[in-house]
Amino acid sequence: MTENTHSGSELSPEEMQAVIERILATEQADSGTDRGRVLGGKAQALSVLEKEHSEFDGEQQELAERRALRRTAGLSTELEDVTEVEYRQLRLERVVLAGLWTEGTLADAENSLRELAALAETAGSEVLDGLVQKRAKPDPGTFLGSGKALELRDIVMATGADTVVVDSELAPSQRRALEDIVKVKVIDRTSLILDIFAQHAKSREGKAQVELAQLEYLLPRLRGWGESMSRQAGGQVGSGGAGMGSRGPGETKIELDRRKIRNRMAKLRKEIEGMKPAREAKRANRKRNEVPSVAIAGYTNAGKSSLLNRLTDAGVLVENALFATLDPTVRRAQTPDGITYTLADTVGFVRSLPTQLVEAFRSTLEEVADADLILHVVDASHPDPEGQIAAVRTVFTEVDARKVPEIIVLNKADAADPFVLERIRQREPRTMVVSARTGAGIPELLEEVSRSIPRPDVRLEILVPYQRGDVLSKLHEGESEILSIEHLGEGSRVSVIVRKSLAAELEQFVIHE
Numbered sequence: 066m067t068e069n070t071h072s073g074s075e076l077s078p079e080e081m082q083a084v085i086e087r088i089l090a091t092e093q094a095d096s097g098t099d100r101g102r103v104l105g106g107k108a109q110a111l112s113v114l115e116k117e118h119s120e121f122d123g124e125q126q127e128l129a130e131r132r133a134l135r136r137t138a139g140l141s142t143e144l145e146d147v148t149e150v151e152y153r154q155l156r157l158e159r160v161v162l163a164g165l166w167t168e169g170t171l172a173d174a175e176n177s178l179r180e181l182a183a184l185a186e187t188a189g190s191e192v193l194d195g196l197v198q199k200r201a202k203p204d205p206g207t208f209l210g211s212g213k214a215l216e217l218r219d220i221v222m223a224t225g226a227d228t229v230v231v232d233s234e235l236a237p238s239q240r241r242a243l244e245d246i247v248k249v250k251v252i253d254r255t256s257l258i259l260d261i262f263a264q265h266a267k268s269r270e271g272k273a274q275v276e277l278a279q280l281e282y283l284l285p286r287l288r289g290w291g292e293s294m295s296r297q298a299g300g301q302v303g304s305g306g307a308g309m310g311s312r313g314p315g316e317t318k319i320e321l322d323r324r325k326i327r328n329r330m331a332k333l334r335k336e337i338e339g340m341k342p343a344r345e346a347k348r349a350n351r352k353r354n355e356v357p358s359v360a361i362a363g364y365t366n367a368g369k370s371s372l373l374n375r376l377t378d379a380g381v382l383v384e385n386a387l388f389a390t391l392d393p394t395v396r397r398a399q400t401p402d403g404i405t406y407t408l409a410d411t412v413g414f415v416r417s418l419p420t421q422l423v424e425a426f427r428s429t430l431e432e433v434a435d436a437d438l439i440l441h442v443v444d445a446s447h448p449d450p451e452g453q454i455a456a457v458r459t460v461f462t463e464v465d466a467r468k469v470p471e472i473i474v475l476n477k478a479d480a481a482d483p484f485v486l487e488r489i490r491q492r493e494p495r496t497m498v499v500s501a502r503t504g505a506g507i508p509e510l511l512e513e514v515s516r517s518i519p520r521p522d523v524r525l526e527i528l529v530p531y532q533r534g535d536v537l538s539k540l541h542e543g544e545s546e547i548l549s550i551e552h553l554g555e556g557s558r559v560s561v562i563v564r565k566s567l568a569a570e571l572e573q574f575v576i577h578e
Contacts, residue, residue: 365413
């Protein structure tokens with residue numbers, strides 16, 4: 066099952082009826098919907114699964130730890146008597162989403178907003194409403210335009226929201242102007258993604274990378290009022306009457322904050338650079354031993370970690386959420402005929418992935434650029450799988466990974482539309498259809514990986530003395546392909562295909578005929 070092989074393009078009557086019912090249900094939903102307001106129910110970017118985990122995902126202790134303390138929607142400690150000492154509410158942030166439709170189709174704009182809803186839910190918010198505005202380009206003042214901003218304010222007041230999330234990156238001036246109109250906190254898509262990364266980062270390197278990205282985002286967005294604009298030194302008044310040597314313009318509080326942020330960023334870059342040699346040493350060791358590497362990459366929540374667990378029993382965290390896992394995981398695997406290779410699970414991608422994150426995680430994403438093969442995992446049940454593929458390939462280009470051989474792995478086939486699967490297989494030259502949850506298509510995927518990774522290419526005829534059993538043991542460890550073994554009086558004659566590095570070690574046993 067490799068390049069566009071078809072196991073039968075005709076659908077059974079039951080499958081055809083299911084497709085027709087889905088189409089009719091979609092049309093009925095569209096006919097009764099206000100086209101300006103697009104949200105209703107759970108975000109569509111999250112998978113609808115009866116069972117979240119399979120037996121290959123292990124005990125998921127890390128997930129249990131993450132869910133050990135959760136806020137619950139609808140509960141509060143709001144007091145009716147405002148004369149009480151404390152008056153507070155403990156609840157999820159209640160958010161309203163706003164986006165622009167500047168290009169593409171309306172379906173593309175709605176899918177993008179639903180993905181933003183999934184991001185907001187992952188960050189721990191309760192999504193109340195969302196709207197999309199058709200504009201040729203964003204308004205330079207308020208992003209949405211003054212009229213739409215006033216309409217957004219009315220929606221915020223009607224729903225009782227305390228936050229507005231905009232489906233784009235806002236300029237500092239646009240964010241301030243929008244906050245002045247809607248009278249609640251306004252954040253953009255980039256800030257939301259950075260917040261999710263900060264919640265989910267576990268390793269020391271991951272936390273440092275996320276903090277660096279957050280500071281790079283924050284630096285141009287610092288603002289100061291009142292005391293923030295006062296001078297910290299200058300004359301006898303500015304330095305508490307310090308007198309000579311203290312006179313001058315001094316430094317405002319906002320300038321002091323900027324300097325502190327730059328110093329912290331420099332320290333973080335130094336720390337990340339200091340962590341780099343350990344990872345490079347491991348990678349160099351794999352290259353020295355000529356161990357093929359396979360990188361699992363793809364859109365967030367496409368099932369990369371589930372696929373890694375299915376292929377290697379890694380037991381890494383699996384959650385039906387966006388950016389559930391950030392830290393890369395590398396596991397050893399073997400082809401059906403015994404060739405050893407490594408599988409690396411990488412951080413997920415998303416549309417308009419913040420450039421700060423791409424730069425901060427560049428050292429981690431090098432696993433993709435240095436791989437011998439990329440398994441590009443796609444959620445085939447998503448409303449826009451082609452859009453996911455394009456977004457991931459954009460990041461591949463940014464990290465110089467476009468030249469690495471790629472296999473499109475259409476995951477979640479058990480929940481996907483057969484027409485969508487066939488459409489993608491027609492467009493992509495190399496596709497595999499699998500389900501990490503049920504195991505369908507996994508044997509065929511393993512065979513395709515076995516054919517695609519670099520294999521031993523030096524054929525030797527060697528005679529190994531019986532007292533050198535360690536040599537035969539090494540040949541059986543997966544770094545070679547044994548064609549035949551014949552046991553003679555003076556030793557074992559082996560016809561074998563090995564890698565160049567191992568061929569040099571076996572030179573003393575080579576039979577020269």
